Amino acid sequence: MKVIATNKKAFFDYEIIDTLEAGLVLRGDEVKSIRKKMISLNESFATISKGELVLLNCQITPYSHAYSKEQDPRRSRKLLLHRRELNRLIGDVSRKGVTLIPLKVYINDRGFVKIELGIAKHKKTVDKKRDIKERDIKREVAREMKVKVR
Numbered sequence: 001m002k003v004i005a006t007n008k009k010a011f012f013d014y015e016i017i018d019t020l021e022a023g024l025v026l027r028g029d030e031v032k033s034i035r036k037k038m039i040s041l042n043e044s045f046a047t048i049s050k051g052e053l054v055l056l057n058c059q060i061t062p063y064s065h066a067y068s069k070e071q072d073p074r075r076s077r078k079l080l081l082h083r084r085e086l087n088r089l090i091g092d093v094s095r096k097g098v099t100l101i102p103l104k105v106y107i108n109d110r111g112f113v114k115i116e117l118g119i120a121k122h123k124k125t126v127d128k129k130r131d132i133k134e135r136d137i138k139r140e141v142a143r144e145m146k147v148k149v150r
Helices: 008-013 030-035 081-094 125-149
Strands: 004-006 012-025 045-049 052-056 077-080 100-109 113-122
Touching: 008 012, 008 100, 008 113, 008 125, 012 081, 012 100, 012 125, 030 100, 045 081, 052 081, 081 100
Parallel strands: none
Antiparallel strands: 004 100, 012 077, 012 113, 045 052, 045 100, 052 077, 100 113
8 A cells, every 4th residue: 555645634623533445536647646646635525416425625736748738636536435335424424513534545555546534523723732732741751751761
């Protein structure tokens, strides 16, 4: 598994409840662009429309050596899931305050582009501050333990 892009801001802004893997429907030279890491997951999200899972606002920069460069880099892209997974996901998203956020894009062992989606709830400012404080405390404890070992 070769990780291409991660959405670091998602872990800061959202509390990840569950994750799932989905395939990504791509056009033309978008796979080559992804292999060159010309993809951005910032501000992207997934939604369900017309019974299909769709990734919105994900930017894939057009491949530089492509014959046709007329594709919109922020177009909506269909995500592939089994029907059973999609039905479960529709139930999860229908709850209040739950969204689908892409966490990372990677190429699996068979060479297919996959995306890891997180079922997430938005964090409040208080939760973000608490997480930062806990991370600082852990860092201080680790530093003290390292000094005591010497």
